[in-house]
Amino acid sequence: MGQLTARYSRPIEGGWIDARRILTMAKTVWGRAAGAMIIGMVLSLAAALPAMAQNVRVTVNGTPITDLQIAARVKLFAIEGNKTGSRGATEQLITEALQVEEAKRLGVTVSNAQIDEALLQIARNMNVSQDKLVALLQQGGVSTETLQDRLRAAIAWNAVTERAIMPQVQISELALDQQAAGQVQAFQTFDYILKEIIFVGAGSSGRSGQANNYRSKFAGCDSAVDLSLGYTDAAVIDVGRRHATQMPEAIAKELAGLNVGGITKPRVVESGVSMLAVCEKTQAEDLTFLKSDLRAEQGNQALQGEVSTYLADLRARAKIIYN
Template sequence: MKRAAGAVLLGAVLCLAAAAPSQAAAVKVTVNGQPITDVQIAQRVKLFSLEGNKTGRTGATKQLIDEALQMQEAKRLGINVSNAQVDSAYQQVARNIKISKDKLTQMLQGQGVSIESLQDRLRAAIAWNGITESAIMPQVQVSELELDQQAAAKMNAYNGFDYILKEVIFVAPGGRGASGRTSQANRYRQQFKGCDTAVDLSLNYTDAAVIDLGRRNATQLPEAVAKELAGLNVGGITRPRVMNSGVSMLAVCEKAEAEDLTFIKSDLRANAGNAALETKANNYLEDLRSRAKIIYN
């Protein structure tokens, strides 16, 4: 959840900042005494234009105010963002657009873009991540009862089983010769008498392997496979499927109704946690705005 939250909070800000106009700056807004100038706003408007954001000066001003609040809150909490962290984020921007760091710098300078303005934006994003991890994430709680109820509701006729499986593979790297291998796999399937003799039977075929997959919950399997397995009894084997490694079949060694909803709950927990974290983060920032002294000139 932590990594996913970081991606949500940082993803929108790792982009190119716009060039600073050369005219003298005039203070347009102060945030708890910290000035935001018309130059900064003009830069952000230009950035918005590059991004396709049409909120103009209103949106640009709001974003700069939010960044000022984020940096002030980070300072209050003792969260420091090092130049090395900013440099690493700058490097990541270059990677995201598949160019080198030096090429990114050249590109920005070639367009008259202030490198410092991009670095400032990255610094605020990193600071907000730190606030999220230290002050917001501990407040996020996900109801286990609700997860249990949601997981139970997702159980159906085909994903409510635990299996002990063996995979039988007729090797065909990259799918080459898959047609002939599928014919052999079908013959194997017709002769299959259960997991105990799976390996012995495979010895009658060239480049056939039996792999113990161990315990699998149906939710860990592709839906089509889970549905087919649900219709098989112990000792059954699925139809051949062409995979990248060859032609594959799954043999059912054990099968039982699943009582553990962990596999379903893990996905539900991640989704619920990320949604709750985003809501908490938005509320936290809104509270900073409501308590701030913001003066428009």
């Protein structure tokens, strides 16, 4: 199960990067953690930490990390299924101390409202109230503050990523053009104007029969609406212009084999049974959508590398003292 910090560190936007989509990341990770939290929670962790003096175990550029912080993070790890124990918790807290310190250096602040919103989003994703989320954490011996600390560090680090690291990531457009051109296939070299004919409703077998009957009588886009009037709950939708690279491979291959006036075989969709009619078809190689996918893939890989290097440099320059 992924950890919250790791998820926050690799956001995605408009193709590849968005450090602003933090709450979605929290939602994703805690959606996965919910089952383990509710079903597999170890009852022995329910006991609160005994009262004890806070002994400093590590200092990071003067910032102390105590045994109580480490023990609390280990309990959060137990809920997540992370088995790295005290050592893993200590290293994560060191990393977070470096991230928060760097965020402060760059003038980044994280408000309590941002933390509250993140907690609320986690609760919504789990389909529980925020009070119930707090109660579930407490059942695992985890205070709300422990999760808040992690969220605060993750939100701050995303801001650092956006301000200081993302500008260093460069993607070659020429390389993307060359790679996309090498990937395009013959069935992906067409541009279409399409209409969708939908037979709305449940009972896909019955609806498929009517759709096939419609298809056997189809005589082109101009008469698509008039023909649909002879069927119950049949709708004709103007899809407009679409390039083959925008569509699933199976549909793009079927459309490539059709001429203008052709119509695809019925497919069961969420709303009923669907077919696509070809109103116009032209030869057109458009690499835009292939390049978008490639940019997302390469951008994320490049960003991850830059983030790792940046963090490693912070750690190399830090004064970390283990007690």
